[in-house]
Amino acid sequence: MSTTPTSTGPTRTSPTGTSPVRALTDGWVVAKRNVIKIKRVPEILVFVLLSPIMFVLLFAYVFGGAIDPGAGLDYKEFLIGGIFAQTVVFGATFTGAGLAEDMQKGIIDRFRSLPMSRSAVLVGRTTSDIIYNVLSLAIMALTGLLVGWRVREGVLDALAAFALLLLFAYAISWVMGYIGLLVPSVEVINNASFLVIMPLTFVSNAFVPTERFNSFLRPFVEWNPVSAVTQACRELFGNTSAAVPVPDAWSMQHPVLYTLLWVVGILIVFVPLSVRQYRIASSR
Amino acid sequence: MSDMIRATGLVKRYKNTTALAGLDLIVPEGTVLGLLGPNGAGKTTAVRILATLLQPDEGTAEVAGVDVLADPMGVRARIGLSGQYAAVDEHLTGFENLEMVGRLYGMSRQTASARARALLERFDLVEAGDRPSKTYSGGMRRRLDLAGALVAEPPVLILDEPTTGLDPRSRQQMWAVIRDLVSDGTTLLLTTQYLEEADLLADDIVVIDHGRAIAQGTADELKSRTGGERIEVVVADVARLDDAVRALAVVAHGEVQADPARRSVTAAVEDDGAYRLMRVLQALSDDGVELLDVGLRRPTLDDVFLTLTGRVAEGDDAAGSTTEEVSA
Numbered sequence A: 001m002s003t004t005p006t007s008t009g010p011t012r013t014s015p016t017g018t019s020p021v022r023a024l025t026d027g028w029v030v031a032k033r034n035v036i037k038i039k040r041v042p043e044i045l046v047f048v049l050l051s052p053i054m055f056v057l058l059f060a061y062v063f064g065g066a067i068d069p070g071a072g073l074d075y076k077e078f079l080i081g082g083i084f085a086q087t088v089v090f091g092a093t094f095t096g097a098g099l100a101e102d103m104q105k106g107i108i109d110r111f112r113s114l115p116m117s118r119s120a121v122l123v124g125r126t127t128s129d130i131i132y133n134v135l136s137l138a139i140m141a142l143t144g145l146l147v148g149w150r151v152r153e154g155v156l157d158a159l160a161a162f163a164l165l166l167l168f169a170y171a172i173s174w175v176m177g178y179i180g181l182l183v184p185s186v187e188v189i190n191n192a193s194f195l196v197i198m199p200l201t202f203v204s205n206a207f208v209p210t211e212r213f214n215s216f217l218r219p220f221v222e223w224n225p226v227s228a229v230t231q232a233c234r235e236l237f238g239n240t241s242a243a244v245p246v247p248d249a250w251s252m253q254h255p256v257l258y259t260l261l262w263v264v265g266i267l268i269v270f271v272p273l274s275v276r277q278y279r280i281a282s283s284r
Numbered sequence B: 001m002s003d004m005i006r007a008t009g010l011v012k013r014y015k016n017t018t019a020l021a022g023l024d025l026i027v028p029e030g031t032v033l034g035l036l037g038p039n040g041a042g043k044t045t046a047v048r049i050l051a052t053l054l055q056p057d058e059g060t061a062e063v064a065g066v067d068v069l070a071d072p073m074g075v076r077a078r079i080g081l082s083g084q085y086a087a088v089d090e091h092l093t094g095f096e097n098l099e100m101v102g103r104l105y106g107m108s109r110q111t112a113s114a115r116a117r118a119l120l121e122r123f124d125l126v127e128a129g130d131r132p133s134k135t136y137s138g139g140m141r142r143r144l145d146l147a148g149a150l151v152a153e154p155p156v157l158i159l160d161e162p163t164t165g166l167d168p169r170s171r172q173q174m175w176a177v178i179r180d181l182v183s184d185g186t187t188l189l190l191t192t193q194y195l196e197e198a199d200l201l202a203d204d205i206v207v208i209d210h211g212r213a214i215a216q217g218t219a220d221e222l223k224s225r226t227g228g229e230r231i232e233v234v235v236a237d238v239a240r241l242d243d244a245v246r247a248l249a250v251v252a253h254g255e256v257q258a259d260p261a262r263r264s265v266t267a268a269v270e271d272d273g274a275y276r277l278m279r280v281l282q283a284l285s286d287d288g289v290e291l292l293d294v295g296l297r298r299p300t301l302d303d304v305f306l307t308l309t310g311r312v313a314e315g316d317d318a319a320g321s322t323t324e325e326v327s328a
């Protein structure tokens, strides 16, 4: 242990810890840390990738025969958009659990004592979780193709569908991240997010055509953002049929725009809420 | 501006406890202040307030001239903190941990990387530098955490119980590192449960209990108030305890404490501990008092507490009470 302090002090590339640029650069540094963890604990990745495969196979073969969306459309085709939407929404639970875990780790004290952006831990976590979603979408798409799903519109449209799914997942990540900061316990997160996610995904058009719901639930189904994402995917992938009419509701007529509105709305509400909650939670 | 840390009337209350009950602290530039107290005294609370991790209910604090409440970012840019529990990411290697901290200080990749390598070298972690830190020993993890606090070469360093839980060898190593640091002129606030540690590292010591300062001074001043070394004898027959008390009273500086439950008698002596111990043993032997154990030891936090407050420190492991025994 020698005494050789470096002659020059730290070089600051940007001055303040509160600028939006710092939020992005610091968020990127934290995201890189999370990605390193994916590499070091690959078991997590296995589960992230196995569950979408299971979803596709389960729905394709267990319910595939039981639910008939209507003449001329194979249930698997109808289904895949719904499974994509459901899986990315469920995947957001990871963000909540990951943040809850972060908050219990000693490293959070280091982060808090640095002149870094206050939102970096959140930006980092939600960013690195995009990687999980990209991977699970890729795996699901491959599994889907194997069981008979087909993209019937152009490649660009399909890419737009995936981009929309990722955007929506990113927004939901912030919601779950907020819950993760509110109740920093991984078990509670898993149960709490179940309470939110189950109704959202099952009372939607993801697995059952809208007109099969009774008139009491139907408005919820039509205005449910999960339905909009699902509908948008079906249209962009070309997995639609005259046998499954699009409801008249504005949300279902403009599913892409409606989804984007939700994404923006969620971010406007939950980014500041989460940043505030991070401050409260980390100073307990 | 020569006080690097200045805290006035810090109060922090929790539901059932008052962690800080009006604490004042002053650390002049380039000096080391030891905050000495048992478990639960409020050391960590004070540290967290100064490091902007916690807001006080009352009181003000300035670090390097920057108000902790008004400009926490400014304070963070000027301090290095190594908390009671190592703040390192267990999945990252030592190098990755330090590089990440550098990047979060706003350093370029090259600067952060070079700084990380230099710190690994300085803290004897070169070999382990590319292993995930969860494979590190407790001492290595503390050193890595301390290195993390030094990444930006802050003018003020805050260390919360840097050696608690370390084995004696790692503790010695940590002490060497810290002495090295302060010789560079860094201002240091150090909390500890060990009088010996404060004595070794600090210029000035504040003893705290129940969130307030109960004594302040240099190690020597505190020692002269609490007496120097301790002579302790344990008698075989509790009926002879009073004889032992009388024998120790002859050489004692201040009161002699008897503990019938342990059949022990303790007295502080001002100087010439070994010589006085011999005289005590001679007297007891002449008197025919049979002894089970004899010791000469340096004063501990317990002794300081006993002298200052008349009671034993309450913390669950008010450490150091038995570790520094020197057999005679």
Ligand SMILES: Nc1ncnc2c1ncn2[C@@H]1O[C@H](COP(=O)(O)OP(=O)(O)O)[C@@H](O)[C@H]1O
Pocket (backbone or CB within 6 Å): A284, B014, B015, B017, B018, B019, B037, B038, B039, B040, B041, B042, B043, B044, B045, B046
């Ligand atoms: N978050 C908290 N909630 C409730 N009580 C707390 C909290 N943090 C500390 N305390 C209490 O405040 C007192 C001081 O704690 P602390 O500053 O950690 O002491 P030390 O670091 O000297 O051991 C203790 O009685 C402790 O139980």
Ligand SMILES: [Mg+2]
Pocket (backbone or CB within 6 Å): B040, B043, B044, B045, B084, B160, B161
């Ligand atoms: Mg403590």
